[in-house]
Amino acid sequence: MGQAAQTPSGTRDLLADEVRRRRAAFNTLSQIFENFGFDPLETPAFENLDVITGKYGEEASKLIFKILKRGVHEASGQADLALRYDHTVPLARVIGTHGAKLPTPYKRYAIGPVWRADRPQEGRFREFVQCDIDTVGSHSPLADAEIVLALAKGLDGLGVHEFTFMVNSRKALYALLDVYGIDPAGGPGVLGTLDKLDKIGAEAVAKELTVDRGLTPEVAEALVGDVAADTPDRVRERLDATEEGKAGLAEVDRLIELTTSAGLASEHIVYAPRMVRGLDYYTGVIYEVEAAGYPGSIAAGGRYDQLVASLGGPDRPACGGSIGVERILAIQGSQLTEQRGLDxxxxxxxxxxxxxxxxxxxxxxxxxxxxxxxxxxxxxxxxxxxxxxxxxxxxxxxxxxxxxxxxxxxxxxxxxxxxxxxxxxxxxxxxxxxxx
Amino acid sequence: MGQAAQTPSGTRDLLADEVRRRRAAFNTLSQIFENFGFDPLETPAFENLDVITGKYGEEASKLIFKILKRGVHEASGQADLALRYDHTVPLARVIGTHGAKLPTPYKRYAIGPVWRADRPQEGRFREFVQCDIDTVGSHSPLADAEIVLALAKGLDGLGVHEFTFMVNSRKALYALLDVYGIDPAGGPGVLGTLDKLDKIGAEAVAKELTVDRGLTPEVAEALVGDVAADTPDRVRERLDATEEGKAGLAEVDRLIELTTSAGLASEHIVYAPRMVRGLDYYTGVIYEVEAAGYPGSIAAGGRYDQLVASLGGPDRPACGGSIGVERILAIQGSQLTEQRGLDxxxxxxxxxxxxxxxxxxxxxxxxxxxxxxxxxxxxxxxxxxxxxxxxxxxxxxxxxxxxxxxxxxxxxxxxxxxxxxxxxxxxxxxxxxxxx
Missing domain, CATH: 3.40.50.800 (Anticodon-binding domain)
Structure with missing residues (x-):
């Protein structure tokens, strides 16, 4: 016998205790999402290649696992299928495939593996579970509130009790840029730079806004000062001066009102003007969740009314969020040594x-x-x-x-x-x- | 919008009720296997290509989904990974990979999807769940009995109450061939033909044994008469005449004794000389389960002491079985219209x-x-x-x-x-x- 075979690079075998721990976590989340009226959905591990192609941008598309054609076509070296890269593109496809068979709105959760050929590194795997909930087909702020509440209950169920939803609104952010006379076309770039506040600090962000985004030093400094302030009062004041700004603020405030009405403690959800979220497909409220002991954000979501259509599905408003279960499990796992023995x-x-x-x-x-x-x-x-x-x-x-x-x-x-x-x-x- | 995208050929989306029904079935099985002291194991969806290659024979290997290399190697048209084709090859790999980290013997269950590029047809999918339990590292007949009992409990848990384990022994079968002076080298071929008894009938089998397997008409007829008889008495008599035959019968009888001791009703497990099981990797007891209302066999298993080594793992005795959950769910599904609504x-x-x-x-x-x-x-x-x-x-x-x-x-x-x-x-x- 030669050297023992290993799992493929970036993957792992899950032995007994690990499977039990993960299964318990996924069951807890499923139960919570069911109580919120979300339906489970399981899509195939792979999709037709054209469903996946062109949906993730150039860099990400290099990380897609493609499946070779079979039989006489294998020699062509071409792929016709690809492993699922997330649960969102399959959701958009499902909305198109099943149409009227689905409830309206369609509230579904998906907890299952996705595959990405990322460079393997400590704690990052090429096969990992994503946990998503989405509501497709509703404009109602109640839909956003339900997602936030379900995520909050989910975190609680996973043993993460001290967390804060940092809420903002795309509408409010664009209204703020408008206050400063910044062209909406340059908006994504400016927001992308603002998103680095926690990483590189206010000064570096202001500089980048001037050098790379073409803002004057005065505007850059004022804008950074607004969003990086200790309280949102200054931003509120500026936004209150325009209709668009008021509408953005109203979105944020309504989400906070509805979720705290349902018992979410007010320290668990706050307006955070500096939170811009990197992805540009959001159209309404956005949020990231920070928790003591967990670096980065452990859950996130928002409203993305154009996303389903842009991914090849029909034109439907949508909102949703996800919980970083793998990160939570990894951090908790290092503290656990539980083992199930025989009775x-x-x-x-x-x-x-x-x-x-x-x-x-x-x-x-x-x-x-x-x-x-x-x-x-x-x-x-x-x-x-x-x-x-x-x-x-x-x-x-x-x-x-x-x-x-x-x-x-x-x-x-x-x-x-x-x-x-x-x-x-x-x-x-x-x-x-x-x-x- | 053009025509809505579909799932890949031979795959399906599992919507709410279907997911719930399947999940309930898998949970039931998991709980039963846990009670028997089996540990869950989850391996990656894909394995390195060389782990899979050459393990399934020529025909089956055409059905393997291979994954294209990534990045600069994509253009080569070559694969380096393959989706798992069953749970057995990954199990053999795991035994080698984790060695002493695993309990001895290693009792594991696996309930999860495997992928085969079979021609899509009614009720047969390219992504489907296999449910296996195996004990690696034990020669004990108690290990075989546990597998049978766990499978029986599993069937019961799935709502299949009227079933019969048809038991035989590879040792007994070869001893029977020996009685007729049939060269063991021709054994697999002769058994392969005998396996067709239920499909093509005694006469056709006897003919094939003569024409294709080189048996004299007298031997072919006597052999078929033995195994196709209404009772196993004739076979028992012949086997009792040789040491090897007695040993084979003893294996069968011991399995029946041990399982009925544990409460399996004696009508649920019988000696069936005609049951030979197609696959030639079995070395000891073998069984297939028939159930009223379910065509074919809905569970099967046996002892295969050389299999782990032959699949690239270390040399360990092993036995195991599997339940055809997809077939059971499909047949039951056509009778169900359950739906979970809102409270x-x-x-x-x-x-x-x-x-x-x-x-x-x-x-x-x-x-x-x-x-x-x-x-x-x-x-x-x-x-x-x-x-x-x-x-x-x-x-x-x-x-x-x-x-x-x-x-x-x-x-x-x-x-x-x-x-x-x-x-x-x-x-x-x-x-x-x-x-x-």
Whole structure:
């Protein structure tokens, strides 16, 4: 045998404890999204290549895994399919494919893997789970509020309790640029620079706005001063002076009103004029979530009324958000060493039929039961196995016990042993394991 | 907009009810396998190409989805990865990759998609879920019995209650061929022909054994007569005449003894000499499961002590089985029209903050709650939406109710309406929905 084969670069095997932990997290999120009336959607792992092509820009498109044609066409070296890169393009495709079969509005959640050929690095994988919720077909601010509330509940469910939704509005941002006489055509560039505030600081941003974005030093400084201020009061004042500005502020305020009405604590959601969000497909409210102990943002979303159409779907207003579950799980994982052991381990020194019957009774009670499957007939070796299995109780059924029609139950923590009649063993174990 | 994009050939979108139904089935199976002490394992969707290549034979290898190299290598037209074709090759790879990190024996289950470029046809998909359990590293007959019991519980959990495990042993089959002086080298071919008994009948099989497998007409007829007999008595008699035959019978009988000891009804597991199973990697007991109402076999498995090594893993004894979940779900699906609706639908005629608060209270109770997100201010239209959502109760909160501080609760089945004070609405709804 040569060197053992490995997983492909940037991927990983998920062993027992990791699968259980992830599954619990995804189940929690699913349950919450279901309660908000979102429907699950699962699309194929791959899409026809033309559905994916041209949707992600030049840089990202290099990261798409493409699937070679098959059979006689394989030799062409051409691809006809591509692994899904996110859940948004498949959603837009689904809206087109299923049309009237879907509820209106269509509220769906998707929790599943996507694939990106990013350079592998610590904590970043080429196969990772994205968790999205979206509402397609509604202009209502209630739709935005529901997304925020569902994300907040989701974070809470994942054990992230101290978080803040930093809210802004594309409308408000463009109104602010308008106040300063900045051409909307240059808007995305200016916002892209403002987005770097946390990274490079106010001074560097002001400089970049002057050098790269063509703003005068005075305008650049005033604009940065507005959005980087400790309180939003200055921005509010400027926005209140125009109709567009008022409308933008109203969007932000309405989202905060509706979500706090529903019980979201007011310290969990604030207006953050400096939050611009990098992607330019947003059209209304936008938000990023910061949380103590988690660098960067751990959830984000907003309204993107043109996105579905621009991705090849029909023209529908939409809003949605996502939770960075992989990052949250990675950070929490380093603090956890939980492991699921056996409730009962059965050693085997003869009497297999009796043991099979006992195992069946215990499993019917919902207990996790393992039987020694090795070849050793030495009790010490079998107890070592039970120990490795993190068994809570081990059943001994040697010649003595068999003759007496009894079993010995060994508490693996204390080492205490109790002998009980075989027919009463299942009931005894159930009572012991359920605790007092 | 042109024609709507579709899913790739042979794949499907899973909409809400279908996802829920599948998820419930997979959860049931997971829970059962956990109780038997099996650990979940999730491997990447793709493996390095050399891990997959040469493992499935010539015909099958044409069905593998290969992934094109990326970046500057894309133009080469070559693949370096392949989507997983089953869970067995990844398991063999995992045994090699993780070695001592895994428990001994390693008992794992895998429930997840695999991809095969089969010609798409009714009920057969290119992306479908396989459900496998395997124990690697044990020679014990208890390991085989556990697999059978877990599969039986799994079938039961999926609602398939009338099934029969048809058990045989590779050892017994080869011993039977030996009785007739058939060269073991020709064994796989002869067994391959015998495997067609149910399809083409005894006469055609006897003929093929003569023409294609080189048996004399007398031997062919006697052999077919043995395995196709109504009872296994004739085969038992012949096998009892040789040591190898006795050993093969003992394997079968031990599996039946151990599983019936654990409560599997004896009509659910029988010795079936005609059951040979097509694949030649089995080395010990083998079984296929037949069930009333399900054509073909809906579960199968056996012992394959050389398989892990032959797939590139280390040399470990192994046994395992799988349940045909897709086929079971497909057949059951045609009988089901279950749908999960909303517990409570909230119409919106103003008073949004109050409604958001009420929705939050109801969701905290674990109820599934939807809010009207459309643009109509007409109650009739909103009730139509609530109806489409299969809502059990709809909340009306018009100007009248708002002035009185009350809500109207409409039972969507009966049409009955009740008016209750807003602060008592959540408690009232919970009580109503929980039933008497």
């Amino acid at each position: 009962v381990a059965l050693t085997v020194l003869g009497g297999e039929e009796d043991l099979m019957r006992l195992a069946a009774e215990l499993r019917d009670e919902g207990l996790r039961v393992g039987t020694y499957l090795g070849s050793s007939t030495k009790l010490a070796k079998q107890l070592k196995w039970a120990n490795e299995q993190n068994a809570r109780i081990t059943v001994l059924y040697g010649p003595d016990e068999q003759a007496a029609g009894e079993v010995t139950l060994r508490d693996m923590q204390s080492g205490d042993q109790t002998r009980v009649p075989l027919p009463r063993a299942a009931a005894h174990l159930r009572n012991t394991l359920e605790g007092p | 409570v639908a909230l119409t919106v005629l103003g008073g949004e903050e109050d409604l958001m608060r009420l929705a939050a209270e109801l969701r905290d109770e674990g109820l599934r709650v939807g809010t009207y997100l459309g643009s109509s201010t007409k109650l009739a239209k909103q009730l139509k939406w609530a109806n489409e959502q299969n809502a059990r109760i709809t909340v009306l909160y018009g100007p009248d109710e708002q002035a009185a501080g009350e809500v109207t609760l409409r039972d969507m089945q009966s049409g009955d309406q009740t008016r209750v004070p807003l602060p008592r609405a959540a408690a009232h709804l919970r009580n109503t929905l929980e039933g008497p």
